[in-house]
Amino acid sequence: MNFVVPPARIGRPFITLLRYNRRFWKAYAFGLALATFFSLVNLAMPMVLGHMVDLFNSRALNRPMLTAYCGALIGLGVITGIARYFERTLIIGASRRFEFDLRNDYFLAVQSQSREFFTRTPTGEILARASNDIAYVRELIGPGMMGTVDMLRLPFTLAVMVYYSAHLTLVACMPLPLVSILVYLFISYINKQSQKVQDQFGVVTTRVQENLAGARVVQAYGIGDVETAAFAKESEIYMREGVKLSVVMSFAWPVIGMMVGAVMLLVVWRGGDMVLNGEYITRLKWTADGIGFTSVKFTLGDFTAFLACLLLLAWPLAEFGWVMTLYQRGAVSMKRIAEYMAHIPDIRDTEKTDFSIANVKGSIEFVDVSLRYDGRTALKNVSFKVEAGETIAIVGATGSGKTSIVSLLTREYDPSEGTVQIDGTDARTIPLQTLRGSIAYVPQDTFLFSDTIRANLTFGRPDADQAETDHAADVAQLTETIDSFPERYETLLGERGVNLSGGQKQRLAIARAVVLDAPILVLDDALSSVDTHTEELILQRLKSVMAQRTSIIISHRVSTVRHADQILLLENGEIVERGTHDELIARGGHYAEMHERQLLEEELETTA
Amino acid sequence: MSAGFHMEDEAHQKAYDAKLMRRLMGYVKPYTAWFSVAVVLLFVASIIGNFTPLIVMKAIDTHVNNPVRMEKELSIRNAPTTDRAALAELEELKRQDRRGLFNLMMLICLMMLAESVFRYVQMIVVAWIGQKTMFEMRMKIFSHLQNMSLRFLDKNPLGRLMTRVTNDVEKVQATIVAGVEQTISDMFTIVVVVIFMLWTNWQIAAIVLSTIPFVFITGVIFRKFARKSYLEVRRKVARLNAYMQEMVSGMRVVQVFRQEARCFGQFREINAEHRDEWFRQIRNFAIYYPIVDFLGTLALTLIIFYHGWDVLGRQASGENMVQVGLFFAYLQWAERLYGPIRALTDRYNVLLEAMASSERIFTLLDTPEDIPNKPNGVKPKALQGRVEFRDVWFGYDAEHPVLKGINLTIEPGERIAIVGHTGAGKTTFINLLGRFYDIQRGSILVDGVDVRDYDKTELRRRIGIVLQDVFLFSGSIKSNISLNSPGITDETIRECAAHVNAAPFIESLPEQYEFAVGERGGNLSTGQRQLLAFARALAHDPQILILDEATSSVDTATEALIQDAILKLMDERTSIVIAHRLSTVQHADRIVVMHHGEIREVGTHQELLAHRGLYYTLYRLQYKDQSEAA
């Protein structure tokens, strides 16, 4: 179940949490009921005590009665224990289920983000939120909720205290206003400081992530110490902010401690006086003719019960500071998580999507397409058309916008202006899954997963059978490589395929695309890391694959693109030349120059 | 995704490992003084805190419930009298009790204030030590990771290593310092409470204490179940992180191949395992806590019962009234006793969790650098650039050699090109030169010194490598070229960018050299990234330059320009170029043809063509293609 956080609610974590946890209301309600129940049971204890003391003092208590009272107390203890068991399993259990859901939804939310998001957001930050922040939110819901439920005793206990003496209760509450002010200040500071600490944790995580990801460079340049120094700087900030947070968080302790002390003091002092003076108080009384008020003497027994009530309160009060901290920290974390969950990907299926489109034939047309990244122009008024089954090649200098054209086709980005049409309809109306499912893409940068060769090869089509897998491997000239590994297809790769050579990785990426039975094939500089001999073999085999598909080939080599039905030459995001190989040679433009240069190099080599 | 290629993430540990603990405490050692201050503060706070019940007791039993006064009151009530003296006496008694009560209350107030302040200061000190040690531990892991070999890094998922530096350290810190300090003080508190209790009334004390063994027995049983769960939880957390990290890195592929649903399914599964592990743990806790609470209630009831029984007995002989104050003191002490005992077990659990984390951390820290630096390794000021491979055998795992008996000598200033099929071992060859892996047989000499005798960092600094897989850091273009190495000026950066023909594109950017490069260079084109990596190598002014497919993604016109520049730049220095495009290797003094991990042919372009071997075949293929194109 994917829970959607509306962007407007990022800043209101508690509402998000409430809505999120609605599905567990039964567990919480039941837990709450249990807590209420044993709060009441617990309250019986001071009352019984008070009663006993009074009986003592009036010498009306005997040993069998005492035994009975004590038996009752133990019975109450057992009942409380059982209630506690269920309360804990229910509430903490729900919090773990909530955590599970939240983490899943977070993953889904991250997964639905587009390239734009990932370019902007450090991986470390995404990970920090997945680990630390989710844990903090869980603590708010689990232990936080338990603590809150514990505090439920407060009203009940207060009620009993009022019963014994409203006057004394008022006295006990005297320090409250001061405490509320302190708590308010305390909460707002904790909130602010938690934000700082958690943000910094994200920075630290990002640093580690980048450093490890770039370990090869770090080692090759021997900059480990530079990196360590930079990391030390961030860690130190994290440490400092953490200490600051602790200083304030711990402050809850003396404040609450003082409060409990002050209350105790006031109560014993004033209550003691009341007993001493033999003061009369008004008390609710059940009589034969209904409920009424009577005036009774405040006895030592009453005083005992009142004090016992206070003792019962001490623990929830001491917990109060801790629970507040959990709440603030959890709220900050929820905000941080919601920030990503509420982020609506700029590329998604919208109302305009026509879900009746189930497949794509493969004709592609760019109509006056421009693309800007953060205001930087990458493509300007690009228009071209490829019929289904045709092959189009794109050449051009580094950074001229070749890959950008492909990203528009796969809808990793949407054009800033103009439209990309597939089968004559705007690509934006085609369901994203259908669109991407119809493109077999070999990206310029190979990414492999730490899984078996087979899992990587059939990544896009896990149901591919052995024959199809073998065929794809053969087209990509991978068969020999695979055979050279003892475990063949089941060979496990490291992260990003570290245990393969550059060319092996790239060929696996080719096979991964070939095994897809898609109408459009895109090769983005897909042979840059393979040797010429292998390149030749792959191109030969690809011919038959390409014959049935619309193909887009990006390359720097004339030899790779010359057979294309159409060649586009890009320069600074604009198409400056287009036509077949022969037409372009005849035109004597940049393409012809490029061809000339590559030929010349060969000449040079033979005549050198 | 799968654990097979990666090292197992197992930790086999005892529940409480004294050695581990000692080692953890080693981190606190530099703060012994502060730590002792914290412990002392806590001691004092605890003693003061345990005095308060005693005072409350005195307040109630000698003032509120003053037996002398009560007796008088009772007798007056029973036999109302108008005797002024008697009434005045009672009033006087009341007045005294009131004053006494007030004084005692003021004392309690002061003591509570003192206790709170001591506790507060102590908490801050402990938090500070905790953060400090965490910082140090984090730095230690981080710098240790800087020295780990590529072999190690290959075998450990990034997400897992990250978990060590971030979450695991967090877990350890949260508990160790605070935990140990509180444990010390809790034990102390227990002793103090017991003494207070015994001193006040040893019979009641004995009753309260009789329940304690049960608490411990419960704890022991509970622990047995909890321990395994904790270890599992830590493992599951690391797995979650590792999976998430890989997915985020490869999200582009996942999306383009629209495998979102499947990947989510896998994630969900790991997530569910994590949840279920916790469910098991919850049950343990849910049983344990109520039992301890119940034992507390039992202790209280026993006090009431005993005390009641006793008083009733004495009441029968007309002697005494109930001592409410004493009773309250015991209630408070019981709480103060049960609190720490409960906390001790609690903390023990958290400690277990921390132990699970710290074991992982120490396992990492104990993993020796498998590429160790020789003590007093040679730190060359400059290299001449003579490289010699002598019968080098190497395999990523020993049974499957990738390089088989490589012999090659490269003279200072020579330009060497290495060609060969993919997977032939070219990248491996240069990895060995920078000593990223240690060879199994033979030796590699740079300037006549075995690479194993160099300080590896110093050696690597003198060798500039453009890796086949380009990696850019997030940061400015400038910092990506200079890598923040001291001594690389803006001037140098500009020059190098110009040499590799990256200057035009950089200067077209709005912020130019300050342009913020995204993670892994995500907001640059692949070719542009490669140019920056190239510029980076040049900026570090290496004596040996290694280019592993350094221009494979760059257009041919730019490539030609770069080559001219490099030719001039590297005139005096050794360079090793790996390339598939034979046009790229044409300027080489010698070409090395590698095949299946062996050197098949060495010679100049012409010699090799004349030889009509492997090179000739490779060349002819390309040439044929080109002439066909013509």
Ligand SMILES: Nc1ncnc2c1ncn2[C@@H]1O[C@H](COP(=O)(O)OP(=O)(O)OP(=O)(O)O)[C@@H](O)[C@H]1O
């Ligand atoms: N880190 C590694 N761990 C295990 N095996 C590896 C590792 N790196 C490479 N190999 C294996 O070693 C062999 C040689 O790889 P190497 O990277 O040296 O090839 P190469 O000549 O550079 O090829 P290419 O031209 O494709 O880059 C390959 O079979 C590869 O699978």
Ligand SMILES: Nc1ncnc2c1ncn2[C@@H]1O[C@H](COP(=O)(O)OP(=O)(O)OP(=O)(O)O)[C@@H](O)[C@H]1O
């Ligand atoms: N994700 C991105 N965010 C921002 N800018 C980008 C992004 N991708 C590319 N660019 C910029 O857009 C321009 C075109 O990049 P593109 O990747 O399309 O070039 P290319 O023709 O594929 O180059 P190459 O031959 O090097 O792969 C470049 O200047 C690049 O810096």
Ligand SMILES: [Mg+2]
């Ligand atoms: Mg590109």
Ligand SMILES: [Mg+2]
């Ligand atoms: Mg290689």
